[in-house]
Amino acid sequence: MDMSVFIVQESIHADHVSRHGTRDEAIAAIEEMIRQGLAERGEFNIREIDDAGKTVRVFGVPEGEAARTEVA
Amino acid sequence: MAQLPSPDAHGLPETATIAVPIPPDGLTLHRLLEHETPSERDFEPKLSRNQAKLRGVPELFRGSISHWLEHDQAVTASERSSCFVARLELSAESLLRVALTEEWGSGHVDLWAHPQELLEAVAEVVHERRRP
Numbered sequence: 133m134d135m136s137v138f139i140v141q142e143s144i145h146a147d148h149v150s151r152h153g154t155r156d157e158a159i160a161a162i163e164e165m166i167r168q169g170l171a172e173r174g175e176f177n178i179r180e181i182d183d184a185g186k187t188v189r190v191f192g193v194p195e196g197e198a199a200r201t202e203v204a
Numbered sequence: 205m206a207q208l209p210s211p212d213a214h215g216l217p218e219t220a221t222i223a224v225p226i227p228p229d230g231l232t233l234h235r236l237l238e239h240e241t242p243s244e245r246d247f248e249p250k251l252s253r254n255q256a257k258l259r260g261v262p263e264l265f266r267g268s269i270s271h272w273l274e275h276d277q278a279v280t281a282s283e284r285s286s287c288f289v290a291r292l293e294l295s296a297e298s299l300l301r302v303a304l305t306e307e308w309g310s311g312h313v314d315l316w317a318h319p320q321e322l323l324e325a326v327a328e329v330v331h332e333r334r335r336p
Contacts, residue, residue: 145235148265
């Protein structure tokens with residue numbers, strides 16, 4: 133069973149912000165910070181870790197991604 | 205390698221935080237930098253109290269910054285195709301406090317310290333380039 137966790141982190145230094153159970157929740161958290169004026173696009177990204185805590189990948193949130201996620 | 209206390213080993217929830225001084229034998233940690241030349245800015249917590257609250261960052265972690273036990277763990281935490289990783293050699297004779305916080309990933313460590321003290325502890329910066 134996939135037990136990935138999605139960490140919202142600051143893009144350059146990887147300082148952690150929040151932890152989410154799904155990719156969509158993590159994207160939504162970043163989009164919400166941008167909407168509230170608390171972050172700029174590209175300031176944060178998402179680090180996916182597996183159930184052993186190992187980083188699987190790190191990815192940013194392209195513009196419009198949240199809208200696509202909501203539709204899907 | 206110096207051992208840091210883990211919540212699991214003490215029967216505590218994964219999200220518990222055990223902050224301790226640097227172990228007597230010292231501690232090596234790794235930190236992602238913005239540029240090849242480290243600066244105090246690389247070791248400065250950036251969130252104000254209100255920013256942390258609005259972003260859902262617990263007050264405890266507003267003043268800490270992320271480090272990794274292993275160089276490779278730091279490299280894989282970066283999205284950049286070219287990143288800079290500082291190796292810090294931390295001695296026990298300091299005001300630093302450190303906690304193993306692996307809810308954020310294997311080998312993840314939160315560190316509380318004066319940025320100048322961390323800058324002075326940088327022993328090496330490695331420029332990593334990822335293959336396309």
